[in-house]
Amino acid sequence: MFDFKTVDAQVVCRLASDMDKNGYAVLPNALSPEDLQSARHYINDQASLRDNEYFAVHGIEAMEDSLFGSLGASPAFRQLLAELYEIVTGEAPAIDERIFPVIRCLEGQTGLKESHFYHFDATAVTALAPVVIPVEGEHCGDLIMFPNIRNIRSSAIYNIVEKAILHNSMSKKICAFGVRRGWLHPIRIKLVPGNLYLFWGYRSLHCNDQCDPTMRRATGLYHFGNPHRESILARKFLGSNKRKAKLDENGLRPVV
Template sequence: MDRNGSFCISNFLSSEQLQSLKQTVRAEGDKHKGCYFAHHGGPEIEQSQLGAISASPEFRALLKNVYQSGAGAAAYNSEILNVLRCVQGSSGRRESNCFHFDASLVTALLPIEIPQDGVDRGDLILFPNLRRIRSNVLINVLEKALLQNPLSRKLISAGIRHRILQPEKLRLVPGNLYLFWGYRTLHANEPCDPAQRRASAIFHYGDPHAGSFVTRMILKLNQRRARRATALGTQPTG
């Protein structure tokens, strides 16, 4: 992760586990009428295979050990934030190229359904390890504000298009687990073909600024934004 920006555990899921998660995604996709949705925790996740993975002592130990190796100390909070995110239909385009730093140091990405053909596959774009863990939460907030806004995202996307910027690109394979330093790495997913579905689970572990008032407010704002994006995605289009 320090050298290459990410680490892949191939065949992390068994074929049975992957099929179970695909069934969960398809059922949720039907509920949202083929539009974008995201769940941050909740019964949709906890009662699925994702809840079992998150509760697994082996998986929790993996994230704990990775965090300690990167931060040099144990995480302030050992809670895992589980997210199920599905990009489908034209509404999913709004959620592409949204470059950001995660609040958590460790991000574990578990692809469930990913287009394997064509140009618009929703590949993961990474600018690995651009920054260190900040000792001051206000510096962290300032950096995020400078890069996580519509203008900055358009400029980054244009720089990639014109090959001025050359990020790492991961072609995700369903059932593999991808680990990277989400807090330190600027990342986003490329657009996905509206006729196909891109679904993934994200496990966030270890917020270096956990416990601060600012961090709690940012988390609430992000969750509110995710609910708003899901609501907009489920609106009829025409």
């Protein structure tokens, strides 16, 4: 049975400090070899249903009975993310704030199209759990990031305007072009399966590098703490991934 260990308060402070100074923090060996084996079996099963091409799974209910779902439902994991949220925002998260998990698997020709989409997350804290990462070739799906280039915005409108400017297709192409030409200098993070990578997703412009189509890159993403969760405007204009997956603002299937 999966068991995420409670993280000591001093370790949480160190993780937050690393996220501030380095752009990200690492919790090593957060997943055991047995956990990784379980997660990989799940990925294999899901990939075989999709002809070994790109797929994504959104929301805790869609990944029940998997390692990914167990981590997203872990009280100790939520406590870690909640403590980090309070450090970065100065406020405790809402009692009913949930972790929103997403599984992404890059593979095949469709996987090539799912890279270099620079974006800010809607939530303050993002955790990345790699389970399958290529180790050969030039492109292994590295995490690419411009860390902490903005603060938590007090206004949801300010956040919406920023995202409208930076999240459109032209801006993403310009950013990717600038990185390829060496004009822009993000940090590049090599991912190791079993480790847990934490960063301020709201504050950091980030994406994944492309992955060789003959290889597989599978990760679990865990988003927590929307600073604008009470904003009607934010719910209307942001959160497209949840809407596409037909989920409510809590990442759950609406009750019919």
